[in-house]
Amino acid sequence: xxxxxxxxxxxxxxxxxxxxxxxxxxxxxxxxxxxxxxxxxxxxxxxxxxxxxxxxxxxxxxxxx
Amino acid sequence: xxxxxxxxxxxxxxxxxxxxxxxxxxxxxxxxxxxxxxxxxxxxxxxxxxxxxxxxxxxxxxxxxxxxxxxxxxxxxxxxxxxxxxxxxxxxxxxxxxxxxxxxxxxxxxxxxxxxxxxxxxxxxxxxxxxxxxxxxxxxxxxxxxxxxxxxxxxxxxxxxxxxxxxxxxxxxxxxxxxxxxxxxxxxxxxxxxxxxxxxxxxxxxxxxxxxxxxxxxxxxxxxxxxxxxxxxxxxxxxxxxxxxxxxxxxxxxxxxx
Numbered sequence: 001x002x003x004x005x006x007x008x009x010x011x012x013x014x015x016x017x018x019x020x021x022x023x024x025x026x027x028x029x030x031x032x033x034x035x036x037x038x039x040x041x042x043x044x045x046x047x048x049x050x051x052x053x054x055x056x057x058x059x060x061x062x063x064x065x
Numbered sequence: 066x067x068x069x070x071x072x073x074x075x076x077x078x079x080x081x082x083x084x085x086x087x088x089x090x091x092x093x094x095x096x097x098x099x100x101x102x103x104x105x106x107x108x109x110x111x112x113x114x115x116x117x118x119x120x121x122x123x124x125x126x127x128x129x130x131x132x133x134x135x136x137x138x139x140x141x142x143x144x145x146x147x148x149x150x151x152x153x154x155x156x157x158x159x160x161x162x163x164x165x166x167x168x169x170x171x172x173x174x175x176x177x178x179x180x181x182x183x184x185x186x187x188x189x190x191x192x193x194x195x196x197x198x199x200x201x202x203x204x205x206x207x208x209x210x211x212x213x214x215x216x217x218x219x220x221x222x223x224x225x226x227x228x229x230x231x232x233x234x235x236x237x238x239x240x241x242x243x244x245x246x247x248x249x250x251x252x253x254x255x256x257x258x259x260x261x262x263x264x265x266x267x268x269x270x271x272x273x274x275x276x277x278x279x280x281x282x283x284x285x286x287x288x289x290x291x292x293x294x295x296x297x298x299x300x301x302x303x304x305x306x307x308x309x310x311x312x313x314x315x316x317x318x319x320x321x322x323x
Contacts, residue, residue, distance in 0.1 A: 006110040025113035030122050032108065032151035037143070038148040045100070057110065059151055060118025061125065064107025065082030065133045065222070065272035 003054040018045035020056065031060045068245040068267045070182045071160070073131070075102030078262060079292045080133065080247065082272020089124055091281050096128050099285035104130045105162060105270065106139050108152055109176055129229075130237070133194060135162040139243040142182045149186050161186060162216070162249075164196045172222040172250075180210050187211025196249050198205070199233035201240055208244065215241065216249035216270065219261065223273045225253025228260055238265045255284075255291030262295025263303060 002011055005024065014020040016041055017033060033040045034057040040048050050056070067074060081101035086092035096104060106125060110120045125132060134152035139145035142165065149161045164180055167175025174197055182191045185208055195207050199217040207215060217237060220226035228234055231253065237244060248261040248269040258269045269292060278284035 006112075015132075024225045026111070029111065029116060029119055030155055031111055033120070034147055034151065037147065039101075039147050039154075041150075041154060059108040059109035059155070060218060061120055061122040061155055062107045062109040063082075063084040063086070064105050064137055065084045 001051070001052050003050055003056060005056045006008060006018060006058055010035070012050075016046055017048040017050060017056070021045065021058070024058075026058060029060065031058050040052055068243075069103045070194075070245050070268075075131075075268065076100070077102040077289070077292065078268040078272035078296055079258070080105060080249075081275060081288075081289055082269055082270070083274055085276035086281060089120070092276075093124065093128065094139055094282040094303050095275055095285040098282045099275065101130055101230075101289075103267065103270075104271070105133045106133055106156065107135050108148060108155060114272065131160075131279065132158060133160050134158065134163050135196075136164045138166070139164060140166050140178075142178045145178070145182045146185050149182075149191060150189075155190065159192045159196065161191050161256045162194045162196060163197055173218070174198060176200065180206045181204075183207055183212050187306025194247070199237050201237060204237060204241065208241075214247065215247045216247040216286070218249045218250040219257065219269075222250040225274060226251050226263075227253055227257035231260075231264070234261070235264055251255055252279075255317035256289055256316075259295035259298070260292040262292055263298050264297055268292075278314050291307060 012023055014023045036055050077100055080103040081099050081100040082105045134156045136145040136148040138150055139302045145165050165175045166172055178219045186193050189289040194214050194216055195212050196216050198206040202214050245267045247268040247270055248266050252271040253274050271285050275281050275285045280295050
């Protein structure tokens with residue numbers, strides 16, 4: 001299944017957001033996620049299914065003003 | 066009088082941004098020299114390989130200063146609200162510096178979107194620090210939307226022009242004597258920060274003025290002293306400005322030598 005993560009195409013086998021995070025190597029990282037423009041809390045990642053062509057955003061702490 | 070920000074009293078009226086420093090070490094040195102009450106932070110896309118955000122998170126933890134995440138770069142209510150939710154989870158705080166940018170040259174806030182986003186977030190339990198203008202009507206709307214702090218700009222972000230509209234900032238202060246007010250953006254040198262505190266502002270938020278100084282840590286210390294001086298001056302009740310000269314040396318008893 002092909003999905004977009006941070007605007008880059010990925011071919012993945014994960015079916016849920018939680019599985020995707022493991023598959024892409026983000027395990028244990030301090031990140032937040034959104035699916036198709038909507039925030040998905042960490043507690044809901046395991047039950048959040050990834051539709052084909054899903055747009056996933058994965059963000060982390062960064063310097064800011 | 067020291068005001069609290071959503072029930073929290075800051076250790077210093079200096080809020081310092083963490084962006085644009087030449088290196089993480091220089092950022093660390095600057096924060097140590099500034100001793101800010103708050104540092105501002107943000108969120109960006111994370112690469113699984115680089116994990117740059119994780120290193121920054123470790124640095125923030127080490128600094129031990131309360132964080133105020135921002136929604137910098139957001140131009141719509143939806144973007145800002147979603148970013149705020151992600152920030153709350155990542156940083157573990159309900160505080161959010163709410164930016165909804167309306168114009169690219171000045172980076173001035175879209176105050177209509179700002180009020181709407183503030184309402185949505187306040188209803189959801191966020192403690193909103195809105196980046197706004199000095200407009201009194203917008204300020205009223207933000208307070209009605211649930212904001213308990215206002216952060217008017219001094220001048221456009223990164224411009225270093227100082228307090229562009231002292232009259233407007235003074236009016237805002239007079240109009241909302243009990244609301245914590247922060248001059249956010251536009252501060253270029255420590256005297257601007259001192260001036261904001263002298264006007265009765267409760268804090269200043271700045272980033273570029275320190276990060277882009279030739280010696281950021283040294284400038285950070287200068288700002289630490291400037292906000293102390295400004296706050297002290299405010300409590301000392303500054304004199305009224307006058308249009309005409311008034312001699313400070315007594316005239317009575319002056320020798321007649323002409």
